[in-house]
Amino acid sequence: MSIWNCTKLITIMISTIALVACNEAPENTEELRLPISINEVMASLINHSADPIWIAAWNNPTNDRDWRELEHLARQLQVGGSLLSIPGTGPADEAWTQRNEWQEYSEQLSAAAARAVNAARSQDIELISRAGDEIVDICESCHIDFKPDLPTMNIFGELSPTAER
Numbered sequence: 001m002s003i004w005n006c007t008k009l010i011t012i013m014i015s016t017i018a019l020v021a022c023n024e025a026p027e028n029t030e031e032l033r034l035p036i037s038i039n040e041v042m043a044s045l046i047n048h049s050a051d052p053i054w055i056a057a058w059n060n061p062t063n064d065r066d067w068r069e070l071e072h073l074a075r076q077l078q079v080g081g082s083l084l085s086i087p088g089t090g091p092a093d094e095a096w097t098q099r100n101e102w103q104e105y106s107e108q109l110s111a112a113a114a115r116a117v118n119a120a121r122s123q124d125i126e127l128i129s130r131a132g133d134e135i136v137d138i139c140e141s142c143h144i145d146f147k148p149d150l151p152t153m154n155i156f157g158e159l160s161p162t163a164e165r
């Protein structure tokens with residue numbers, strides 16, 4: 001084989017490897033999957049971490065330890081919101097997460113929870129209450145869009161006193 005042919009062959013081989021490598025990246029992203037269903041994320045992480053934020057708006061934390069606990073829960077909700085963007089094992093998870101609106105709700109929830117984290121850090125009841133109202137709006141909007149045939153959970157009863165509705 002001449003040097004010229006050999007160079008060509010190597011070029012083809014490198015291109016092939018590059019193509020294979022490029023093809024793998026999107027597949028790996030698609031395979032990103034939660035080990036549980038979105039419904040389980042909702043019950044065990046989202047609902048669990050959001051409740052105390054609403055409750056804190058009128059049953060105010062009284063010491064550093066309680067505020068710290070609230071900050072941790074708000075962090076869990078922030079991460080939980082982002083996790084909603086990834087499908088899990090539920091039958092409808094894939095269809096939901098492919099929708100733009102779903103991705104937007106997921107981002108909004110995470111961002112509102114991040115504001116609750118800051119509110120808890122500065123031990124500010126007014127800000128906790130405002131973040132709580134934003135959060136409840138996002139839960140409700142997404143449930144209305146994506147969960148119409150299931151009964152809406154009774155979160156209105158837990159709205160903070162500053163809520164408009």
Ligand code: HEC
Binds near residue numbers: 105109
């Ligand atoms: C991105 C959309 C979205 C957001 C945001 C969202 N949910 Fe959900 N939630 C759903 C869907 C869809 C289901 C139904 C899942 C199923 O049936 O598999 C659900 C189910 C639930 C459930 C399970 C019980 C039931 O009624 O079916 C609870 C509890 C819940 N959500 C609470 C919340 C709370 C609290 C928030 C806000 C802090 C929230 N969700 C935010 C989409 C969302």
